[in-house]
Amino acid sequence: MLKKPLKSLKVGRDKFFDILRANNLLIIPKRSYHITTNSHHRFRKHKNLILDYQINKPNQVWVADITYIGSRSNPTYLSLIADAYSKKIVVHHVADKLNTQSSLLALKNALKNKKVNLGLLIHHSDRALQYCSNESKITGEEQY
Numbered sequence: 001m002l003k004k005p006l007k008s009l010k011v012g013r014d015k016f017f018d019i020l021r022a023n024n025l026l027i028i029p030k031r032s033y034h035i036t037t038n039s040h041h042r043f044r045k046h047k048n049l050i051l052d053y054q055i056n057k058p059n060q061v062w063v064a065d066i067t068y069i070g071s072r073s074n075p076t077y078l079s080l081i082a083d084a085y086s087k088k089i090v091v092h093h094v095a096d097k098l099n100t101q102s103s104l105l106a107l108k109n110a111l112k113n114k115k116v117n118l119g120l121l122i123h124h125s126d127r128a129l130q131y132c133s134n135e136s137k138i139t140g141e142e143q144y
Contacts, residue, residue, distance in 0.1 A: 049122050050084070058085045059116045064107070064125040066098065079106040084124070 006016060020026050055061050061084035068075040079093045079102050091110040095102035107123065 050124050055085050058083050059121060061122045061124055062090055079103050081106055081110045
């Protein structure tokens with residue numbers, strides 16, 4: 001419908017979309033997400049310790065998360081732990097399944113770093129099932 005009037009105004013496809021964008025007339029497509037977080041579970045959810053916490057040096061707070069990589073039909077799950085101050089990845093672990101063991105393995109590998117003061121370190125996550133399950137309780141000599 002607009003092809004002839006736009007051509008007479010010397011407005012091509014790209015300029016036309018620039019005009020639509022400038023006037024907020026473009027429809028932004030919704031992204032479909034692969035949900036990896038289930039925060040509505042029966043396990044204990046720990047208090048958010050970093051809500052009003054001032055992070056001013058590395059290795060005070062580690063932030064953990066899980067995302068999927070690959071295709072939706074055959075996803076692989078990437079568990080990441082990043083330092084909240086420096087934004088550097090402390091450790092990563094790739095697994096075929098979305099489970100607690102993958103998150104624990106990533107944490108145990110991250111804790112092998114002897115330069116970290118474990119008494120002052122906070123491990124923060126989105127409180128998904130993998131981080132709150134009974135399997136994720138660390139006791140005795142493994143307590144961090």
